[in-house]
Amino acid sequence: MSELTDISDKVNLKVIDFEEEKETVKKYNIKFPPATVLQSDSDLGLRYYGIPGGYEFSTIINSIGMIGKNGVELSEETHRKLSLVKKKVEILVFVTPPCPHCPKAAVSAYKFAFANENIETSIIEANEFPDISREFSVMAVPKIVINKGFSFEGAYPDEIFADNLIKGIG
Amino acid sequence: MMDIQFPKDNADLKDKDKEFDVIILGAGPAGLTSAIYTSRSLLKTLIIETGVIGGEAASTELIENYPGFPEGVSGMDLTDGMKMQSEKFGAKIIMTYTKEVNLKGNRKVVKTDDGVFSAKAIIIATGSSPRNLNIPGEEVFKGRGVSYCATCDAPFFKDRDIGVIGAGSSGIQESLYLLKFTKSIKIVEFLPHMTAEKILQERIKKYENVEFFLNHTLKSINGKQMVESITVEDRKVGTDSVLPVSGVFIYVGLRPNTKIFMGSLKLNENGFIIADENLRTSESGVFAAGDVREKTLRQVATAVGDGAVAAFSAKEYIEGKSSTD
Numbered sequence: 001m002s003e004l005t006d007i008s009d010k011v012n013l014k015v016i017d018f019e020e021e022k023e024t025v026k027k028y029n030i031k032f033p034p035a036t037v038l039q040s041d042s043d044l045g046l047r048y049y050g051i052p053g054g055y056e057f058s059t060i061i062n063s064i065g066m067i068g069k070n071g072v073e074l075s076e077e078t079h080r081k082l083s084l085v086k087k088k089v090e091i092l093v094f095v096t097p098p099c100p101h102c103p104k105a106a107v108s109a110y111k112f113a114f115a116n117e118n119i120e121t122s123i124i125e126a127n128e129f130p131d132i133s134r135e136f137s138v139m140a141v142p143k144i145v146i147n148k149g150f151s152f153e154g155a156y157p158d159e160i161f162a163d164n165l166i167k168g169i170g
Numbered sequence: 171m172m173d174i175q176f177p178k179d180n181a182d183l184k185d186k187d188k189e190f191d192v193i194i195l196g197a198g199p200a201g202l203t204s205a206i207y208t209s210r211s212l213l214k215t216l217i218i219e220t221g222v223i224g225g226e227a228a229s230t231e232l233i234e235n236y237p238g239f240p241e242g243v244s245g246m247d248l249t250d251g252m253k254m255q256s257e258k259f260g261a262k263i264i265m266t267y268t269k270e271v272n273l274k275g276n277r278k279v280v281k282t283d284d285g286v287f288s289a290k291a292i293i294i295a296t297g298s299s300p301r302n303l304n305i306p307g308e309e310v311f312k313g314r315g316v317s318y319c320a321t322c323d324a325p326f327f328k329d330r331d332i333g334v335i336g337a338g339s340s341g342i343q344e345s346l347y348l349l350k351f352t353k354s355i356k357i358v359e360f361l362p363h364m365t366a367e368k369i370l371q372e373r374i375k376k377y378e379n380v381e382f383f384l385n386h387t388l389k390s391i392n393g394k395q396m397v398e399s400i401t402v403e404d405r406k407v408g409t410d411s412v413l414p415v416s417g418v419f420i421y422v423g424l425r426p427n428t429k430i431f432m433g434s435l436k437l438n439e440n441g442f443i444i445a446d447e448n449l450r451t452s453e454s455g456v457f458a459a460g461d462v463r464e465k466t467l468r469q470v471a472t473a474v475g476d477g478a479v480a481a482f483s484a485k486e487y488i489e490g491k492s493s494t495d
Contacts, residue, residue, distance in 0.1 A: 138326065139326045140314075140319075140323045157220070
């Protein structure tokens with residue numbers, strides 16, 4: 001991750017010790033290490049659990065671009081659907097590094113969190129956290145879990161993902 | 171320092187920037203190769219990708235029959251190189267959902283979630299997707315034991331008994347990868363023999379934990395919450411057997427991604443685009459390359475050849491138009 005700071009002096013990296021710096025870990029509600037928080041001056045609700053290797057590195061790069069531009073590319077219809085999310089929602093996206101379809105789902109979920117402050121998105125590298133993967137019966141990726149209940153698999157266009165999100169909230 | 175490139179911003183495309191010489195639909199090996207050739211012909215080129223850059227090839231762990239790589243090459247590395255090569259020569263790639271196309275007339279129009287783009291010529295390289303079997307249990311158990319992507323999902327089947335459906339090159343190649351994780355594999359093939367490349371057949375036969383069910387039909391995928399078994403029928407004697415497995419990987423061929431071209435282009439009975447030897451389709455100025463077209467062998471090597479030919483034909487078409495305009 002430290003190499004990412006070389007691309008621009010606007011990209012900063014702060015390393016937090018999970019065991020030692022309990023206050024910070026609590027502040028960001030980090031459940032287990034290793035985890036990455038992607039943020040601007042404020043917390044945007046973007047978490048990445050695990051090492052973002054393989055195709056998943058592009059998810060991180062994409063997110064840094066999104067935060068840097070302070071803008072998100074979503075159609076008007078998707079924005080309209082996301083505006084229906086009025087309460088706190090947690091999206092979990094389970095991924096594996098060699099999965100070429102996963103970044104699409106991961107990036108969509110990050111865009112949703114960026115566009116609506118009620119949405120928090122955690123990307124979870126399924127191989128690194130087998131217990132969590134088992135808890136959510138992950139057998140195929142990308143797997144998306146809404147509020148630890150409703151789930152679906154696959155990478156879809158933003159609008160369909162947003163439809164599923166609304167369905168998941170109930 | 172690493173060579174890190176930020177993704178192109180679709181929103182950067184202002185209206186005047188939405189007109190191109192060539193639009194290529196699909197960023198798999200065929201589309202990316204076309205882009206390398208059209209860009210080097212100094213044609214203003216846009217690639218629109220709806221799913222994955224690299225296409226189906228991107229999810230292949232190791233490609234052993236693409237020339238120039240004696241040790242094989244990962245699908246990810248190969249297609250990533252093609253992407254960089256196309257961008258180096260000026261092609262622009264955007265990730266967006268293509269809703270509709272109008273292929274008639276001198277300017278071809280593509281409507282996407284990120285606006286409307288137009289071009290003098292279009293190369294269709296939208297590829298194909300794994301074909302479903304449409305048997306009981308397949309839809310219900312998707313993500314609960316049924317998978318179409320070994321590289322994505324193999325670790326979830328560590329030390330499990332699984333079934334692989336289809337003994338073509340994809341089925342056997344992916345079985346060889348899955349064997350790094352699984353306890354055993356039951357390979358079910360409709361035909362009385364494997365159709366995979368001979369070298370792959372020889373390799374898979376060496377494994378004692380692989381059992382073959384040739385000349386068998388998969389009838390259903392069974393279970394409660396997750397896959398627990400499959401039912402196969404011996405086509406010779408007509409008897410059913412229930413095989414206990416906790417996962418099923420399906421490789422029974424491909425279906426073309428041609429839904430949005432129905433009614434606009436001549437397709438064959440299976441939906442693949444019909445093109446001539448110069449990859450011209452039934453519509454003037456529209457070309458087809460790679461897995462999406464009717465052909466006998468769908469491989470990265472043939473997709474790349476198609477990409478080059480389609481790009482050349484598109485260039486000839488645009489130059490011909492210019493000289494008559």
